[in-house]
Amino acid sequence: MLAKEVFIEEMTWPEVKKALESGSDRVIVMAGSIEQHGLHLPTKMDAHSAEVLAELFAKRLGKTLVAPIIRPGCSEHHMYFPGSMTLRKGVFQDVVRDYVDNMVRHGFKNIILATTHGGNFDPMQELVPELKAKYEAQGIKIIPILDFAEFVEAQNSILEEFKMDEGDAGVHSGGSETSFLMASEPESVRMDKLARGYVGKFDAAFDEVLMSKGMQAVTDIGVLGDATVASKEFGEKLIDALADYYVEMARREL
Numbered sequence: 001m002l003a004k005e006v007f008i009e010e011m012t013w014p015e016v017k018k019a020l021e022s023g024s025d026r027v028i029v030m031a032g033s034i035e036q037h038g039l040h041l042p043t044k045m046d047a048h049s050a051e052v053l054a055e056l057f058a059k060r061l062g063k064t065l066v067a068p069i070i071r072p073g074c075s076e077h078h079m080y081f082p083g084s085m086t087l088r089k090g091v092f093q094d095v096v097r098d099y100v101d102n103m104v105r106h107g108f109k110n111i112i113l114a115t116t117h118g119g120n121f122d123p124m125q126e127l128v129p130e131l132k133a134k135y136e137a138q139g140i141k142i143i144p145i146l147d148f149a150e151f152v153e154a155q156n157s158i159l160e161e162f163k164m165d166e167g168d169a170g171v172h173s174g175g176s177e178t179s180f181l182m183a184s185e186p187e188s189v190r191m192d193k194l195a196r197g198y199v200g201k202f203d204a205a206f207d208e209v210l211m212s213k214g215m216q217a218v219t220d221i222g223v224l225g226d227a228t229v230a231s232k233e234f235g236e237k238l239i240d241a242l243a244d245y246y247v248e249m250a251r252r253e254l
Protein backbone atom coordinates (compact mmCIF):
# COMPACT_ATOMS: atom_id res chain seq x y z
CA MET A 1 0.00 0.00 0.00
CA LEU A 2 1.09 3.56 -0.65
CA ALA A 3 2.02 5.71 2.34
CA LYS A 4 -1.15 7.19 3.78
CA GLU A 5 0.63 10.22 5.22
CA VAL A 6 1.29 11.66 1.77
CA PHE A 7 -0.76 9.95 -0.98
CA ILE A 8 -4.12 11.67 -1.38
CA GLU A 9 -5.69 8.50 -2.78
CA GLU A 10 -4.94 6.65 0.48
CA MET A 11 -6.42 9.39 2.69
CA THR A 12 -9.96 10.16 3.78
CA TRP A 13 -11.35 13.59 2.97
CA PRO A 14 -11.15 14.76 6.62
CA GLU A 15 -7.47 13.74 6.62
CA VAL A 16 -6.82 15.77 3.45
CA LYS A 17 -8.74 18.71 4.95
CA LYS A 18 -6.71 18.52 8.16
CA ALA A 19 -3.43 18.34 6.24
CA LEU A 20 -4.37 21.45 4.26
CA GLU A 21 -5.43 23.31 7.41
CA SER A 22 -2.17 22.48 9.14
CA GLY A 23 -0.10 23.95 6.33
CA SER A 24 0.46 21.14 3.82
CA ASP A 25 -0.18 23.44 0.88
CA ARG A 26 2.21 21.76 -1.57
CA VAL A 27 1.20 18.94 -3.86
CA ILE A 28 3.20 16.81 -6.28
CA VAL A 29 1.56 16.06 -9.63
CA MET A 30 3.74 13.34 -11.13
CA ALA A 31 3.30 11.38 -14.36
CA GLY A 32 4.63 7.90 -15.08
CA SER A 33 3.85 5.58 -17.97
CA ILE A 34 2.59 2.10 -18.84
CA GLU A 35 4.91 0.84 -21.54
CA GLN A 36 7.18 -2.04 -22.39
CA HIS A 37 10.36 -2.20 -20.31
CA GLY A 38 12.32 -4.93 -22.01
CA LEU A 39 12.14 -8.65 -21.28
CA HIS A 40 12.67 -8.26 -17.55
CA LEU A 41 10.72 -5.28 -16.12
CA PRO A 42 6.92 -4.84 -15.92
CA THR A 43 5.09 -2.24 -17.99
CA LYS A 44 4.25 -0.27 -14.82
CA MET A 45 7.93 0.59 -14.26
CA ASP A 46 7.71 4.38 -14.69
CA ALA A 47 4.43 4.62 -12.76
CA HIS A 48 6.04 2.55 -9.99
CA SER A 49 9.20 4.67 -9.89
CA ALA A 50 6.99 7.79 -9.77
CA GLU A 51 5.25 6.38 -6.68
CA VAL A 52 8.51 5.51 -4.93
CA LEU A 53 10.15 8.86 -5.71
CA ALA A 54 7.07 10.99 -5.02
CA GLU A 55 6.72 9.45 -1.56
CA LEU A 56 10.34 10.19 -0.60
CA PHE A 57 10.19 13.60 -2.25
CA ALA A 58 7.05 14.58 -0.33
CA LYS A 59 8.37 13.29 3.01
CA ARG A 60 11.77 14.97 2.65
CA LEU A 61 10.31 18.28 1.47
CA GLY A 62 7.62 18.29 4.18
CA LYS A 63 4.16 19.90 4.15
CA THR A 64 3.59 18.10 0.85
CA LEU A 65 0.97 15.64 -0.41
CA VAL A 66 1.00 13.57 -3.62
CA ALA A 67 -1.80 13.50 -6.20
CA PRO A 68 -2.55 10.09 -7.77
CA ILE A 69 0.26 9.25 -10.20
CA ILE A 70 -0.83 9.91 -13.79
CA ARG A 71 -0.61 6.63 -15.69
CA PRO A 72 -0.33 6.01 -18.63
CA GLY A 73 1.56 8.84 -20.34
CA CYS A 74 2.86 9.68 -23.83
CA SER A 75 4.53 6.50 -25.12
CA GLU A 76 3.80 6.34 -28.84
CA HIS A 77 7.42 5.26 -29.50
CA HIS A 78 6.85 2.05 -27.48
CA MET A 79 3.60 0.95 -29.14
CA TYR A 80 5.30 -1.71 -31.29
CA PHE A 81 5.62 -3.77 -28.10
CA PRO A 82 2.44 -5.44 -26.72
CA GLY A 83 1.07 -4.05 -23.48
CA SER A 84 2.37 -0.52 -24.03
CA MET A 85 -0.22 2.24 -23.71
CA THR A 86 -0.19 5.83 -24.85
CA LEU A 87 -2.40 8.87 -24.44
CA ARG A 88 -2.63 11.36 -27.28
CA LYS A 89 -0.60 14.42 -26.31
CA GLY A 90 -3.69 16.65 -26.06
CA VAL A 91 -5.51 14.14 -23.88
CA PHE A 92 -2.49 13.81 -21.58
CA GLN A 93 -2.16 17.59 -21.36
CA ASP A 94 -5.86 17.92 -20.54
CA VAL A 95 -5.41 15.40 -17.71
CA VAL A 96 -2.55 17.50 -16.31
CA ARG A 97 -4.64 20.68 -16.68
CA ASP A 98 -7.52 19.08 -14.75
CA TYR A 99 -5.20 17.72 -12.04
CA VAL A 100 -3.85 21.21 -11.44
CA ASP A 101 -7.36 22.69 -11.48
CA ASN A 102 -8.55 20.10 -8.92
CA MET A 103 -5.63 20.73 -6.59
CA VAL A 104 -6.10 24.50 -6.77
CA ARG A 105 -9.81 24.15 -5.98
CA HIS A 106 -8.95 22.25 -2.80
CA GLY A 107 -6.59 24.99 -1.64
CA PHE A 108 -3.08 23.83 -2.55
CA LYS A 109 -0.82 26.84 -3.14
CA ASN A 110 2.27 25.18 -4.62
CA ILE A 111 1.80 22.74 -7.48
CA ILE A 112 4.92 20.73 -8.32
CA LEU A 113 4.99 19.10 -11.77
CA ALA A 114 7.35 16.19 -12.46
CA THR A 115 7.63 12.97 -14.44
CA THR A 116 9.72 9.82 -14.46
CA HIS A 117 9.08 9.06 -18.15
CA GLY A 118 11.10 10.65 -20.97
CA GLY A 119 8.13 11.04 -23.33
CA ASN A 120 6.18 13.16 -20.82
CA PHE A 121 8.76 15.89 -20.24
CA ASP A 122 7.99 18.02 -23.31
CA PRO A 123 4.19 17.71 -23.21
CA MET A 124 4.22 18.80 -19.55
CA GLN A 125 6.80 21.54 -20.04
CA GLU A 126 4.70 23.01 -22.88
CA LEU A 127 1.87 23.61 -20.40
CA VAL A 128 3.94 25.56 -17.90
CA PRO A 129 3.57 29.08 -19.41
CA GLU A 130 -0.19 28.61 -19.71
CA LEU A 131 -0.54 27.30 -16.14
CA LYS A 132 1.62 30.09 -14.71
CA ALA A 133 -0.39 32.73 -16.58
CA LYS A 134 -3.64 31.25 -15.33
CA TYR A 135 -2.79 30.63 -11.68
CA GLU A 136 -0.02 32.96 -10.55
CA ALA A 137 -2.35 35.95 -10.32
CA GLN A 138 -4.31 33.91 -7.74
CA GLY A 139 -1.17 33.47 -5.66
CA ILE A 140 -0.63 29.86 -6.78
CA LYS A 141 2.92 28.82 -7.58
CA ILE A 142 3.54 26.37 -10.43
CA ILE A 143 6.86 24.57 -9.89
CA PRO A 144 8.04 22.53 -12.88
CA ILE A 145 10.84 19.97 -12.48
CA LEU A 146 10.78 19.03 -16.12
CA ASP A 147 14.26 19.22 -17.58
CA PHE A 148 15.03 15.78 -19.05
CA ALA A 149 18.78 16.42 -19.39
CA GLU A 150 18.97 17.42 -15.71
CA PHE A 151 16.99 14.36 -14.68
CA VAL A 152 19.38 12.05 -16.57
CA GLU A 153 22.32 13.94 -15.07
CA ALA A 154 20.95 13.37 -11.56
CA GLN A 155 20.49 9.72 -12.45
CA ASN A 156 24.07 9.48 -13.74
CA SER A 157 25.59 11.34 -10.77
CA ILE A 158 26.34 8.04 -8.97
CA LEU A 159 27.84 6.16 -11.95
CA GLU A 160 31.45 6.85 -11.08
CA GLU A 161 31.09 5.45 -7.59
CA PHE A 162 29.78 2.18 -9.04
CA LYS A 163 32.11 2.21 -12.06
CA MET A 164 29.11 1.99 -14.34
CA ASP A 165 29.34 3.27 -17.90
CA GLU A 166 26.71 5.79 -19.15
CA GLY A 167 25.74 3.57 -22.08
CA ASP A 168 25.26 0.58 -19.76
CA ALA A 169 23.27 2.60 -17.23
CA GLY A 170 21.07 3.57 -20.16
CA VAL A 171 17.84 5.54 -20.11
CA HIS A 172 15.30 2.74 -20.45
CA SER A 173 15.33 -0.68 -18.72
CA GLY A 174 19.14 -0.62 -18.57
CA GLY A 175 21.52 -0.75 -15.60
CA SER A 176 19.93 2.22 -13.83
CA GLU A 177 16.26 1.38 -14.12
CA THR A 178 16.76 -2.32 -13.45
CA SER A 179 18.74 -1.46 -10.31
CA PHE A 180 15.90 0.82 -9.20
CA LEU A 181 13.39 -2.04 -9.23
CA MET A 182 15.87 -4.48 -7.67
CA ALA A 183 15.93 -2.07 -4.71
CA SER A 184 12.26 -1.07 -4.56
CA GLU A 185 10.36 -4.21 -5.63
CA PRO A 186 12.82 -7.06 -6.38
CA GLU A 187 10.09 -9.68 -6.83
CA SER A 188 9.01 -7.85 -10.02
CA VAL A 189 12.38 -8.20 -11.81
CA ARG A 190 12.66 -11.27 -14.08
CA MET A 191 16.22 -12.07 -13.05
CA ASP A 192 16.60 -14.82 -15.68
CA LYS A 193 15.78 -12.35 -18.48
CA LEU A 194 18.36 -9.59 -17.88
CA ALA A 195 19.92 -8.56 -21.19
CA ARG A 196 22.05 -5.98 -22.91
CA GLY A 197 20.21 -3.69 -25.36
CA TYR A 198 21.34 -0.58 -27.23
CA VAL A 199 24.41 0.83 -25.45
CA GLY A 200 25.51 3.54 -27.91
CA LYS A 201 25.22 7.32 -27.60
CA PHE A 202 22.00 9.03 -26.54
CA ASP A 203 22.46 12.11 -28.72
CA ALA A 204 20.16 14.20 -30.91
CA ALA A 205 20.56 11.85 -33.90
CA PHE A 206 19.61 8.89 -31.71
CA ASP A 207 16.58 10.78 -30.38
CA GLU A 208 15.41 11.57 -33.90
CA VAL A 209 15.42 7.87 -34.89
CA LEU A 210 13.77 6.84 -31.61
CA MET A 211 10.93 9.34 -31.86
CA SER A 212 10.30 8.99 -35.62
CA LYS A 213 10.75 5.24 -36.10
CA GLY A 214 10.02 3.90 -32.63
CA MET A 215 11.99 1.95 -30.04
CA GLN A 216 12.08 -1.21 -32.18
CA ALA A 217 14.30 0.63 -34.69
CA VAL A 218 17.13 0.78 -32.14
CA THR A 219 16.56 -2.29 -29.97
CA ASP A 220 14.52 -5.39 -30.73
CA ILE A 221 14.11 -6.23 -27.02
CA GLY A 222 13.14 -2.71 -25.90
CA VAL A 223 16.20 -2.01 -23.76
CA LEU A 224 18.45 1.07 -23.81
CA GLY A 225 21.41 0.13 -21.64
CA ASP A 226 22.70 -3.09 -20.10
CA ALA A 227 20.46 -4.69 -17.48
CA THR A 228 23.10 -7.28 -16.58
CA VAL A 229 25.22 -4.68 -14.72
CA ALA A 230 22.35 -3.78 -12.39
CA SER A 231 22.47 -4.21 -8.61
CA LYS A 232 20.30 -3.59 -5.58
CA GLU A 233 23.03 -1.41 -4.01
CA PHE A 234 23.12 0.84 -7.08
CA GLY A 235 19.32 1.03 -7.00
CA GLU A 236 19.21 2.12 -3.36
CA LYS A 237 21.73 4.87 -4.03
CA LEU A 238 19.91 5.91 -7.19
CA ILE A 239 16.55 6.27 -5.44
CA ASP A 240 18.16 8.33 -2.71
CA ALA A 241 19.96 10.59 -5.23
CA LEU A 242 16.84 11.18 -7.35
CA ALA A 243 14.68 11.97 -4.32
CA ASP A 244 17.31 14.51 -3.19
CA TYR A 245 17.42 15.97 -6.70
CA TYR A 246 13.66 16.63 -6.64
CA VAL A 247 13.83 18.21 -3.18
CA GLU A 248 16.70 20.47 -4.21
CA MET A 249 14.90 21.60 -7.37
CA ALA A 250 11.66 22.32 -5.47
CA ARG A 251 13.46 24.25 -2.69
CA ARG A 252 14.93 26.60 -5.29
CA GLU A 253 11.45 27.84 -6.08
CA LEU A 254 9.78 27.68 -2.68
Ligand SMILES: [Zn+2]
Binds near residue numbers: 037046117171177
Ligand atom coordinates in the same frame (compact mmCIF):
# COMPACT_ATOMS: atom_id res chain seq x y z
ZN1 LIG B 1 11.17 3.60 -17.63
